[in-house]
Amino acid sequence: MIEDGEEIPLLGGDVTEGLVRVGDTVRRPPGERDELVRDVLLYLEKTGFEGAPRYLGVDSAGRHALTYVEGEVAGRPRPPWIADEERALSVARLLRAYHDAIEGFGIPQNLPAPIQPPGLPDLDDPLELIGHQDVTPENVVFRDGRAYALIDFDLVRPVSRAGDVVNLMLWWAPFGEDADLDPQLRGLDRPRRCRLLADAYGLSEPDRERLMNLAIARDGRAWHTMKYRAETLGGGWQRMWSEGVGDTIRHRQAWLEEHADRLTTALLA
Known part of the structure; x- marks a missing residue:
């Protein structure tokens, strides 16, 4: 015990x-x-x-x-270093190391069905491994200015490598309108950061080509899933929905659709 x-x-x-x-x-x-x-x-x-x-x-x-993993974690309000490019790239390298480590685990059979709205469209994205799916600033521990560990594995589930990279970029590029971002993260060169994150991770060219379409599709599903969880589970899910996370997701999806070609060009440059 x-x-x-x-x-x-x-x-x-x-x-x-x-x-x-x-x-x-x-x-x-x-x-x-x-x-x-x-x-x-x-x-x-x-x-x-x-x-x-x-x-x-x-x-x-x-x-x-x-x-307990000792180190530095970005809470709220965000610390000044949250936009540091080298820190972001170290997160991408850590995620790649995690993927390489977990790949041999495979995808277990008979996993519990995820909680999701009835009739939610399938995502055309082959499952490759158990992804972390929550690489937020709160869930990365830094040491000496470098990403050292991922924490909070509560959202792990089968995904593609590209699907986990979308989650990485959502927070560390980041995706979305400046008005919806933390002040420390506004005005960044997002195409450049997407390219550097993809390079640091070692993302394949086919995954780079489909990454923006995957990000847009995942946001479409995220809105319905968040709404459903808020209605059925309450708690933190309801609080986030009441605080406007649904609007933020819609704004981000529109931003991705507007900038998809530019971001893809940078990824493939």
Whole structure:
């Protein structure tokens, strides 16, 4: 059994609540994909991948216990370094290292069906591995100005490599109208950053060619999924919807459609 101790509240993401630190561990309440998260973290440890917390078991309160990863994380308000190009590129390299490590894990059979609106159109995107799918600034730990570890694996699920890169660029290019972005991230040369992120990751040319169409399609699905989760699950999902995340997604989709050709040209230059 995992030992208990003094609990220090931690700032979770947009949805996770009840996150605490106990000594050198983090305790997380059960999520939608408990077994998959556990198996992914155990597999990463087996492969020697250092860029993720270690899974330690379940504590007396039924929470998952993970190692606490020391380092620097971008909370809100965003720190001045959030727009630093070299930091962003180190995130892309870390994501590639994660993909290379997890690829041998494969895609388990009989995974629980994801929560999604009835009738949501299928995404024409072949599943290749278990992606992180939440590479937000809050979920990357930096050391010495370099991305050291990914945390918060609650959204892991089968995706393509390109699908996880879309999520990476959404936050670190980033995608969207300046008005919807953090002030620190406005006015950046997004085509250049997309190209550099793709290069740092080592994205294939076929994936570069389809990346913008995939990003637009994923945003279309994201709007319906977020709305459905807000209506059925409440909590953080409802709070985000009430704060206007649906409008932000729609604005971002329109921005992607307007700039898709320019971004694709930069990716393939």
